[in-house]
Amino acid sequence: MATHAGGLTATTAAVHIRDLHRSFTDESPVLTGLDLDIEAGEFVALLGRSGSGKSTLLRALAGLDQDAFGTGEITVPHQVSVVFQDSRLLPWQRVLSNVVLGLEGGGAKARGKEALAEVGLAGRERAWPRELSGGEQQRVALARSLVREPELLLADEPFGALDALTRIKMHGLLRALYERHRPAVLLVTHDVDEAIVLADRVLVLDAGKVASEVRIELEGHRDPSDPRFAAIRTELLAALGLAGGVEITQEES
Amino acid sequence: MTAVDTETRETGSGASPPASHDEAASGRASKPRGKRRLGPGKAIPFGYLVGPLLLLGIWAWGSAQGWIDPRILSAPWTVAATGWDLWESGRLGPDLLVSARRFALGLTIGVLVGLVLAIASGLSRWGEAIVDGPVQIKRSIPNLALLPLLLLWFGIDERMKIITIVLGVLIPIYIHTHNGLRSIDGRYAELAETLRLSQGAFIGRVVLPGALPGFLLGMRFAVTSSWLSLVVVEQVNATSGIGYMMLLAGTYGQTDIIIVGLVLYALLGLGSDTIVRLIQRRALSWRRTLED
Ligand SMILES: Nc1ncnc2c1ncn2[C@@H]1O[C@H](COP(=O)(O)OP(=O)(O)O)[C@@H](O)[C@H]1O
Ligand SMILES: [Mg+2]
Numbered sequence: 001m002a003t004h005a006g007g008l009t010a011t012t013a014a015v016h017i018r019d020l021h022r023s024f025t026d027e028s029p030v031l032t033g034l035d036l037d038i039e040a041g042e043f044v045a046l047l048g049r050s051g052s053g054k055s056t057l058l059r060a061l062a063g064l065d066q067d068a069f070g071t072g073e074i075t076v077p078h079q080v081s082v083v084f085q086d087s088r089l090l091p092w093q094r095v096l097s098n099v100v101l102g103l104e105g106g107g108a109k110a111r112g113k114e115a116l117a118e119v120g121l122a123g124r125e126r127a128w129p130r131e132l133s134g135g136e137q138q139r140v141a142l143a144r145s146l147v148r149e150p151e152l153l154l155a156d157e158p159f160g161a162l163d164a165l166t167r168i169k170m171h172g173l174l175r176a177l178y179e180r181h182r183p184a185v186l187l188v189t190h191d192v193d194e195a196i197v198l199a200d201r202v203l204v205l206d207a208g209k210v211a212s213e214v215r216i217e218l219e220g221h222r223d224p225s226d227p228r229f230a231a232i233r234t235e236l237l238a239a240l241g242l243a244g245g246v247e248i249t250q251e252e253s
Numbered sequence: 254m255t256a257v258d259t260e261t262r263e264t265g266s267g268a269s270p271p272a273s274h275d276e277a278a279s280g281r282a283s284k285p286r287g288k289r290r291l292g293p294g295k296a297i298p299f300g301y302l303v304g305p306l307l308l309l310g311i312w313a314w315g316s317a318q319g320w321i322d323p324r325i326l327s328a329p330w331t332v333a334a335t336g337w338d339l340w341e342s343g344r345l346g347p348d349l350l351v352s353a354r355r356f357a358l359g360l361t362i363g364v365l366v367g368l369v370l371a372i373a374s375g376l377s378r379w380g381e382a383i384v385d386g387p388v389q390i391k392r393s394i395p396n397l398a399l400l401p402l403l404l405l406w407f408g409i410d411e412r413m414k415i416i417t418i419v420l421g422v423l424i425p426i427y428i429h430t431h432n433g434l435r436s437i438d439g440r441y442a443e444l445a446e447t448l449r450l451s452q453g454a455f456i457g458r459v460v461l462p463g464a465l466p467g468f469l470l471g472m473r474f475a476v477t478s479s480w481l482s483l484v485v486v487e488q489v490n491a492t493s494g495i496g497y498m499m500l501l502a503g504t505y506g507q508t509d510i511i512i513v514g515l516v517l518y519a520l521l522g523l524g525s526d527t528i529v530r531l532i533q534r535r536a537l538s539w540r541r542t543l544e545d
């Protein structure tokens with residue numbers, strides 16, 4: 001769906017980054033002149049080795065990089081929501097209060113309830129965060145970010161702490177929520193399959209820049225056993241420096 | 254409308270580690286176990302009364318056996334009778350009221366001042382630079398040592414007594430609330446920024462609830478401190494109050510009246526501590542600690 005927006009409406013960029021530099025120490029810069037555009041309503045996944053600067057980029061977009069220094073041009077929409085790897089629910093607020101945290105106006109509670117229902121947690125409004133499972137807590141975090149109707153959703157390995165089964169369910173949920181609310185999404189992940197299942201476009205971050213990008217043009221249900229899916233996976237793994245898959249070598253003794 | 258996956262249970266989620274592995278191995282019936290193996294275990298109902306009652310028992314036993322000289326420590330029943338007599342004759346009531354009023358007033362003002370100072374110093378570097386030093390200095394000076402000066406400044410009237418109590422109370426409130434504020438996880442501040450919380454909402458929703466455990470701990474010290482200061486001011490210079498009653502009894506060698514005073518202090522202290530603990534339990538029900 002978002003793929004057709006490609007050449008036609010290039011002016012509706014949600015994210016516009018030019019020549020972004022970020023570093024924490026003088027010796028090893030993290031981002032070195034990164035360019036990136038994300039269109040309104042486009043779902044982009046960002047892959048990269050651990051330590052390649054994915055979180056640094058995301059935090060720059062979220063305006064959370066006070067402890068980094070650097071230059072560059074960043075344009076983001078007004079309404080940005082962030083989902084962290086930990087659900088980051090306030091333990092002393094009940095679930096609904098967490099969802100509507102900081103929202104004003106009479107309709108806030110009702111909208112919060114609606115958002116909780118959307119993530120399948122209707123009826124848990126008065127639960128404490130500690131009474132929820134990890135997956136449920138992360139769904140509350142999703143509800144909290146979506147109730148603000150973001151134009152850009154930033155998610156840093158949001159399912160990284162969940163078990164495989166819960167993660168698959170969360171993929172379905174996130175994609176459904178995305179189809180419904182249509183924010184631009186930047187999803188940071190270390191899971192190649194997750195990126196291919198969810199995104200319209202997958203980027204690989206390497207040496208401080210977007211080193212390669214793959215547009216995912218699989219219609220309908222994306223099935224990891226589909227040969228085209230496998231081809232994309234191989235391509236991405238190669239970009240991540242794992243050409244030919246992981247070799248299991250046996251030491252000669 | 255898109256149908257959204259609404260399954261309600263996670264299968265094998267990471268939040269609660271399945272406890273079934275070792276249990277299957279040991280062949281135990283798989284019902285939820287009632288008691289945690291490590292940690293103090295389930296709360297005993299009215300458990301906090303056991304220790305004091307034990308002390309009372311030893312005291313009563315010793316007096317009945319004649320091991321305790323009544324001139325040194327009157328028997329519990331003598332003390333109870335004396336207390337009743339004092340109450341009947343109308344001598345205890347007014348003194349008790351005066352003491353309770355000083356306690357409540359000193360505690361309330363002290364808590365408010367301590368809280369304001371802690372927030373000012375916890376949320377602003379300038380506030381900390383100005384407030385923290387003097388509070389730490391005051392902390393290292395015992396109230397007893399300040400008393401002569403306070404007497405000179407404020408005379409012997411109610412004002413001086415309340416101020417002494419306030420000075421004792423605000424220290425634990427400040428220390429523990431400030432510590433509670435500063436140990437709030439920085440990630441919550443980050444969250445507040447991404448949610449664009451106003452300063453007011455940040456203080457109301459994140460800072461104060463996050464510092465509440467610290468504040469309530471400070472409250473328990475403050476309550477005790479308030480009684481201690483009360484004893485001091487009432488014995489050094491007063492013409493009313495439980496402390497004055499005890500002081501008077503001391504000059505006439507009336508051990509039983511002294512003990513009545515002590516028991517009253519103990520009961521009031523225990524009572525107010527219990528109230529704070531009850532508040533603690535209710536206000537912190539979102540937590541799961543070894544306490545529960
Ligand atoms: N707050 C920080 N202070 C110092 N170095 C940091 C900080 N955050 C990240 N880094 C460094 O920047 C590099 C990129 O980190 P990060 O963006 O978190 O990587 P990724 O999310 O891709 O795993 C790493 O080498 C990391 O050590
Ligand atoms: Mg990261």
